[in-house]
Structure formats: C-alpha cells, structure tokens
Amino acid sequence: MKKKSKAELWLAFGAIALIYIAVAILEKTVNANSIIFTVLKKGAIYSLVVVSMNLLNGFTGLFSLGQAGFMLIGAYTYAIFTMPTEIKLTESVYKYYEAAVKFDTGIFIGLICAGLMAALFAALIGLPVLRLKSDYLAIATIGFAEIIRAIFQWDVLGPITNGANVMREYLDLTDVTIPFTKIPFPPTLFVFVASGVCIALIVLLINSSYGRAFKAIRDDEVAAEAMGINLFKHKEMSFVISSFFAGISGALLAMYQYTVQAAQFKSAMTYEILLIVVIGGIGSISGSCIASFLYIAASEWWLRGLDMGKFLGIESATVFRSGFRRFVFSIIIMLIVLFFSRGLMGDREISFAGLIKRFNKHAKPAKAAKGGGIDG
C-alpha cells in the first residue's frame, strides 16, 4: 500500500539519467581503448544476465544453472542472423561448410530474435525440467547447458553454426548507428541502453502482480498453490522470461567480443554469474548490478596487476605472476561471504531515503552510492 514516494521515483530516474550522461561524456572525452570501457561494457552485459538469473533464482526460488546455455543460444542466434549474406557465402567465416542461413537482419531484430530463440528453448526444456525441485533442477539445467554447448559444436550442424569454428564478422558494437541515420552510436552507451531497458523491464515485472506471485512461490509453494497461483505456469513463465534476457545478454556479449565460439560458454561461466548473484544479494536487483560492475572491475582491471608482475606500485616478478590474481580473488570472495553472509545488499534495494538515513547515521555511504542509479 505505501508505495515508493513520487520524489523517490524521480530521484531514481534522475540518477539513472546522470549515469547515462556520464557514460556519454566519458565516451567523448576518454580514449576509446581505455580499460574503463571494457569494464563498463562487460559490467553492463553481466548486469543483465545476473539480473535475469536473479529473477529465476532470487525471486522465483528456482535454482537453475543453465544461464550460460541460454547466453550461448542468444549469442549464436545473433551472430547467424546479423552476419551479412555476402560474408556467409564467401569462405571467410564458413570455411568448411556451406552456410545454410541465407538472409541477414539488422541489429535490433537480431537482438530480439536472440532473446526469442533462447526463450523458445527455455519453454521446451522447462516442460520436463521444471517439475524437478531444488538440486535436481540445478543438475538438469547444468546438463542442458552442456548439451547445448556440445550440439552447437556438432559437425552436422556446421552449415548453421559453423561447427566448432569461430563466428565473426557479424554486426558488432561498432556497427550500431543512431536510428535512421548513418552516424555511429557510442558503443558503451548502446550497451548501457540495451541492458538498461531490459533490466527496467525485469524491475517492472518484479513489481507487478506476477512478480508478487513469483515471490509467493519462492516463499511457500504449498501456500502459493492453495491461493490459486498455478505453480507450473508461473515457474515456466519465470524461466522463459529469464532465458529471454539471458539470450539478449549473450547477443550483447557477442557484439562486444567481435567473435564468439561455443566453447567459451562453459558451466564455469554460469558459476561466475551465480557468484555475482550471491555477492550482490539473492533477491536484490540493485545488488546484482553493483556486484556485476565490481566483479568485472576487479577481475579485469584492479587485480590485473597481480598477474602482470606489478601491483600497487610493488614490482615482483616472482610473486605477481600468472594465476596469482585468481588466488587473491578467491580470498576476497571468501571474505565477502564471511562478512556479508547475505550478499552486499541482502534482499533490499537501494533507496535514496535509506541512503540519506545511512549518511546521517554513519556518514559512510560510499558503497551504496557507487552504483546508485544503475537500475534505480
């Protein structure tokens, strides 16, 4: 009944707008090869997939580990759909096969189709798999993701998926233009816009009647069913929607990377996503976003030096060598689990009222302010 106040909502919109403006300005001023854009792009892409996983694991209580599989489907669908037909017909990508898909689409349609294809697979897999509970569901979905990875590398499907070879020369972030013009769209801003729209949709869903039904299923299945919520229908819905957005994030990842290969989407990738969900807080969208950026920044940027021989100004080729970063990283994660047993945000969301309260009490809002308005 007591909804978020209007002022709060506008503040959130303002914060999001500020972030977008900041990104746009950064892109105009900072050198495009700067590491910060890697972090921002990958962080935004991961935010989307992490939030989609949180929708399933955190809000619906379905412990599914198939996210990498759906990203794979999305990435490949996007690559196949947007690769220009001329390139498909030459030997530049499909070297050993004759391309079977002889049409190409624009970026926007490609992204939507990537999501839809992932959603379609999810709908089919969901029919048998969602009758399982907890651990069994996790095992079945891991299995599915592994099978998908194997199938996409299968020789027989070569004319479509290019077998185990790399997909490339499809439309990537540099090909994005401002609609109806030929002016290139700033790539980082595009990733932010695409992820932002998707995350906003997920937030709207979670705050709708269906979102409440998902939470009811998570809290108590028996009571949910007794209050007239069709368990299977809602679980399937959550699974399909989550996969749709995982597919889109897979497509964005493909755009960002310029090349994509099925072998990349291992179950380790799902664990990485799950790890971010847990660090951010199961059931917190803003937590997921913050954790995504922190995780990517730590692994791609801040801790890079641990592998490169120089960290915090200290040079030591014997200690800081390849692999040391992973060691430090696991310690950090253990510390987070120890001190934030429910993740950075628990199941709460960032709110300005809460921030102000905190600021007045401890004058120490640094952590929460960092990702302030990624989703509002």
Add this chain to the structure above:
Amino acid sequence: MAENVLRLEDVTMQFGGVVAVNNLSLEVNRGEIVALIGPNGAGKTTAFNCITGIYDPTNGQISFNEKTIVANHPRGKMRKLYAGENAKKYVAARTVDPTPDQVTKLGIARTFQNIRLWKSMTVFDNVLTAKHMRAKQNVFSATLRITYSEEKRMREETIALLEEQNLLQYANDLAVSLPYGLQRRLEIARALATDPKLLLLDEPAAGMNPQETQELGEFIVQIKEKYGLTVFMIEHHMDLVMQFSDRIYVIDFGRLISQGTPAVVQADPKVINAYLGVSE
C-alpha cells in the same frame, strides 16, 4: 432440503499400507459451519488435502456445488494393495484430478494447520498476492502497466479487506512479525481475498487461549454472515466446536464414527471411547 455445497462420497486415501482416510462420506450445506473432529492422526488434515487437490484420493468422489471436482478409483499398484471399501464403485466414472490452484479458483479457500504465510512479504502483499488469481491481466499487460486499473482495483480491495479485519495498521509490517493470533487472522484474511464460497479452516484456534478462541468463534460467524460463506473446519478446541458449529463429523482412524448436532455427538459413546479409550 438444504443445498449441498461440498459432498464427499466414499473418499479413501491410502499411502502404501496405511489407510489415512477410509471410506469417508460427508456433506456440508450452504451457510453452515461444520466441524470435523477426531483424535490426533485420525486423518482430518488428509481429508482436507484431498478436497483441496493436494492429494489425489485413492478412491471416491468429491463434489462442490453439485459439480464433481475430484474423482478417482484404485489403479496401478493400488489395485492389489487397496484396503478400503467400494473399490469398484468409481471405476466407470471419469477421473478428475485437479491441482490445488484449480480448486481454489472454483471457490474453495483454505488455511493451514501450521501457518503458511509468505514470510518475506508484508501483510499487505500477502493479501494482495492472493488476489492475483482473479485479476484480468496477462504478464505483458501487467509488466507494461497497461492494465494498471486492475492492479489499482486489487490494491483498493486489499485495503478494504484489511480494514474490515482490523489489520490495516499492520499493512506494512512483515507478515511473520505479527503476533501469533494475528497471523492466524491474516491467514483467514488471505483466504478471503480469493473470493471463496467455501472456507476450509485447519485448526484455526490452535495455540490460542480460551478468550482468544471465543473471539475467533465470533469472528468466524461474523465473516460467514458477511461474505455468505460456508465454513468447514477442523478443530480440537471443544468449546469452539460445540458452541459455534451447526453439525459435527467425528472421525477416528480415518473412519467416520459419529455425526450430528453438537449435543448428539457429545452424548455418543463411540466418540467418548475414541477420545478417552474404551473402558474395561
């Protein structure tokens, strides 16, 4: 002749070799408060679970407003194992095996013996979510706020319902933070939010003191009148049962051993034996 709202015919629920409910037949008429009593382990909650679709009974038929909502006969392994009666009676009947949400949609709402509120949600959201089932919307229109009028209507109805139940002051509290008695009342409010015709209460007075029990009884009568409900309840508090119910069914070891008005049941030696044991 009173109108049947709920009718159980030869309902048997067998788990392996255990016959939890054995050939139970009973009727609940419109506007009545009917109690189902019996010693611990008599099969009362199992009977409720059969009605609400949580269990699929091994044999028998259940109808709601003269419409068959559950029907089954022993099949598979049970055909040999079956220890109940009337095994052949429903073989020709069409089997109906609803899920709990379908039963709720027909207008049967229930509460649980051990309170099952949604723990992470507020009092308001608990009631609001129970209205989800009857909302005219789909996932797209709800997400994009196209059917926001529907959401608004649900919210207004929820506030009205909470106000009637004197729970409005707790609307923004977590459901689990309420005192026990209020949690019970919230569970009933949540069941009412599904627009039921028949309310099944599973031990609504469990853990309450005599005064609270008395209040609960009056509350049940009050909501029954107000919403035109029929109430079917399981209860152990004999004061509540004797004072407020129109008729009583007594079961023991899954079998119906007595039925009738409170006075008749109270005087029935079989009931006394079931509760106190047979005198030597």
